[in-house]
Structures are given as C-alpha cells and as structure tokens.
Amino acid sequence: MAHTKQKPNHDNVMATNRKARHDYFIEQTYEAGLALTGTEIKSVRERRINLKDGFVSVRNGEALLMNVHINEYTEGNQFNHDPLRTRKLLLHKREIKQLSAAVQTKGVTIVPLKVYLKHNFAKVLIGVAKGKHTYDKRETIKRRDQQRQIERVMKHY
Template identity: 70%
Template sequence: MVKKNKAKDSALAQNKKARHDYSILSTFEAGIVLTGTEIKSVRERRITLRDGFVQIRRGEAILMNVQISEYLQGNQFNHDPFRNRKLLLHKKEILKLQEETKNKGITIVPLKVYLKDGFAKVLIGVAKGKHEYDKRESLKKRDQQREIDRALKNH
C-alpha cells in the first residue's frame, strides 16, 4: 500500500493581491459551508479569491464575492459560482472580528484556501489598506532582498 505524500501548507488557492494591497494585522482559520459540487470544484483548484471579502451579519461571518467555478461533471443541481458562503468560526472570534472592523479602513479578506483533514478551510486576515507609497516601498524592499539573496548565492 502506497501512502500519499501530504505536503504541509499546500494551498488550493491564494490571494496574492491581498498581501500587496493590505497590511495584514491578524489571521484566523475558518471552515467554509460548501455544497457537494462546490467541494469538488475546490479540490480541483477552481476557486478565485481575488475580490473576496468577509462581512459580519447577524452574528455570522459571510464570505462574499468569491468565485467557485461550476463542477464540470455536475448536472442540473450545480451550484451558483458567486453565492455567499457562511464561515464557521467560534462566537468569540466573530465578536472579535466585528469589533476590529468597526475601525475605519479595516476589512477582512480571504488569504488562502486549503484542505485540512479533508475539510476546506480558509485563512482570513484582518487587514488595513495600504497607500500607494506603501505599496511602492514594499516592492522596493522585496527587490532589495532579491538582490541581496542573489549576491549571497553567487559567492
């Protein structure tokens, strides 16, 4: 019997734009309520987090504007790709998120989706928007670090 090689931290989808546009203050792991065809599409990596965000409504965390493409082998019971999905968090975590988002300029964005013990999880981050000059500074630091790494590698 061959054992499957489980890679740690293998993300099915990542929101790279979120780390560029926002400063991530804190992160939370949440489960996602998905239908049968949605989880099959997620396992096939047919999910887009780019414009997604989380809202707290009536004591529930709702993942909005995240596209999970229709399952190709699905039938008439296939899911709506842009439907809102409930996130599974503890009540204390939801209250903490709600308190943090009361501040101006703070939002909750999905950072990545991955499988953990067969369940789809999403890593959400409490984020503050960056100004244009902050983004340029981040790019400059990344380029400088790349140059340093290159110089060390050549020696």
C-alpha cells in the same frame, strides 16, 4: 524509534490571494471552516476557485464569505451551485465578535488569504487587513527588490 517531524505538505493549498498582501497590511489571521455544497467542494478540490475580489462580512452574528468565485463542477447536473453565492464561515462566537469589533475601525476590512484542505475539510485563512497607500506599496516592492539583490550577491560567495 525517534519521531521525525513531517514537512508541511503544500499540495493542500487550493487557492491563494496574492493581491491581498500587496494591497493590505495583514494585522491578524483566523482559520475558518467553509460551509460548502457537494459540487462546490468538488470544484475546490479541482482548484477551480478565485479569491481575488473576495471579502468577509459579519451580519447577525454570522461571518459570510462574499464575492468568492467557485466555478461550477463540470460533472454537475441541474443541482449545480451558483458560482458567486454567499458562503457561511464556521468560526467560534468569540472570534466572530472580535472580527465584528475590528471592522468597526475605519479602513479595516477582512479578506480571504488562502483556501486549503485540512483533514479533507475546506478551510479558509482570513486576515484582518488595513489598506495600504500607494507609497507603502512602492516601499514594499523596493524592499523586496533589494532583498533579491542581496541574495543574488550572497549566492556567489
């Protein structure tokens, strides 16, 4: 029997930050685990998470995910979580040092790109990002539109 390669399952992506690739140049990405409470992981599995205003801060040798909104679990009780609480990212010490060094550069920040499940654990893909100027954003939009037009014309041939 020949081993066939499985197609990647995109059902495990719980949330994406589409605005991040529009507003930033992503220079490097890291996969980090998320330290979540019981009601938080249940809400993430229901895809009730918003990454839009999120960012990563490195303090005291720890990477922290800030400003990410995870809605309260509907079936939760008085032990439900705070939707905007700061969550710890699980990274190797070497990776945290690399992130800390990258943030020291002016105009560089760390943003969450997507949250997904991997072997039933919540993971977040974070990117070291450099801010785009308005003219860079216009150039990206123009290039994307040109690519769409080329694909449209090639479809007819």
